[in-house]
Amino acid sequence: MDREPCISVRLFSDPKLLSPIRAFVDGLSKSIGFSEKSRGLLSLAVDEALANVIRHGYSERTDGLIWLNIWRLHEPAGLRIVLEDLGRSVDPTLIKGRNLADVRPGGLGVHIIKETMTESKWEMRPGGGMRLTLVKLLAPEERENSSPTQSENCTP
Amino acid sequence: MDREPCISVRLFSDPKLLSPIRAFVDGLSKSIGFSEKSRGLLSLAVDEALANVIRHGYSERTDGLIWLNIWRLHEPAGLRIVLEDLGRSVDPTLIKGRNLADVRPGGLGVHIIKETMTESKWEMRPGGGMRLTLVKLLAPEERENSSPTQSENCTP
Amino acid sequence: MTRELTVDLTSVAGAAVLRPGGDIDMSCAPAVRKAVANIMRDRPERLIIDLSAVAYMDSSGIATLVEALQQSMRNKIKLVLVGVTPQVHSAFEITKLVSMFTIVATLKDASNA
């Protein structure tokens, strides 16, 4: 990993915070050059990951701690987000999306995360809880929109 | 202050991060019940405060640290944001908006912050740098939109 | 932002129209679920869910709609989705559920689909 994360966020496991975090991820991924569609999926994937921590890690308690460490990646350009919590630790092999042929409510979050991200890895955190590493690289057609030198959020 | 901040953000003094932070502040203030106009002004005030830290505190260096600690306030409902940095420390009495009658570019940020927020207070941080405390309470007509029990971002 | 549920019952066609607004995520899906269950109890011929005011939906929202679809099939109610916004469409696509639902473009189509 290049240097320190460009942004670190610490939040409580409160579902009310999902919406502002989505807005933030959308804004950040816009500034990196992700297309509108990619940004929607990225916000969705991070939302699903946080919802799983709240639901499974903290059993819907709203006072659990969650950390998001965020890196901009360069060459290839993209975004790395590491989520950590102090909730229930589970064997990462048990975290799997369900078979989509079996249509029933629930069990879609992990599938969405894996499909959206270039890389997604669950681990048990040494100090307790879980760590989820998410990476999404820009698609080739998005790379033209991303310029490391100039500001990304304007077309002056 | 009620309990710990509901969200803490640590970021570098990089102007490229202003846009995602604005999106985040907008999303958060929406979930609290602020009107679209208030949200625009709140995002603007936080943007101005961060821009000042980057410009005056860190002389446009992009590797300075900035912390945002954010509380939801209840009764009266609102938002408290405390910004801290390790940049240049200045006498808070020197931080003042300019006389608007004197029309020239620049010198508008502090005026915008003071006008927008219910409370804004600059202090020298004991460990170096500055601390800015910003509070904005919901206007009476916004309070109807804010419900502490139900989720704020949906009209099911 | 009102928090009231908007439900129009168009008696003419025997169709109930549910129009949720805002983001449907973990904190909000339960309310939509309850609204759907309430309408189902009245056994309309057709339930139209108008999603044009829903800019964002996560898997809890999708789960709610899958459940509604299953209930509607059991109760012989025709379920039609209308006004699917881009992010919501992406969420259906990535979960490969697009083909499960009857999705139409306009409310007018929804009465005939």
Added chain:
Amino acid sequence: MTRELTVDLTSVAGAAVLRPGGDIDMSCAPAVRKAVANIMRDRPERLIIDLSAVAYMDSSGIATLVEALQQSMRNKIKLVLVGVTPQVHSAFEITKLVSMFTIVATLKDASNA
């Protein structure tokens, strides 16, 4: 998202139209400033800044426009702002600068204002 500057020079009316896009904040205002300076050098009779694609502007953007206004007065160029979006209007209001600028609703008005 292109990063190129869009400048239409409508030769008929002798008016230059500058149409910045995106958010004008600290990281972007310098580019707008440069674009304005370039246009001023050509001494059009009228400079129309179309802000309809600018959803957000902070005090660096405002400072840029104030500077443009002062330059335009010195150079006897008529500066007109058009397509001011709600957040940008709030920013003008709170800095009490609304009355300083000629602000019109449509591009057509901008040629006559």
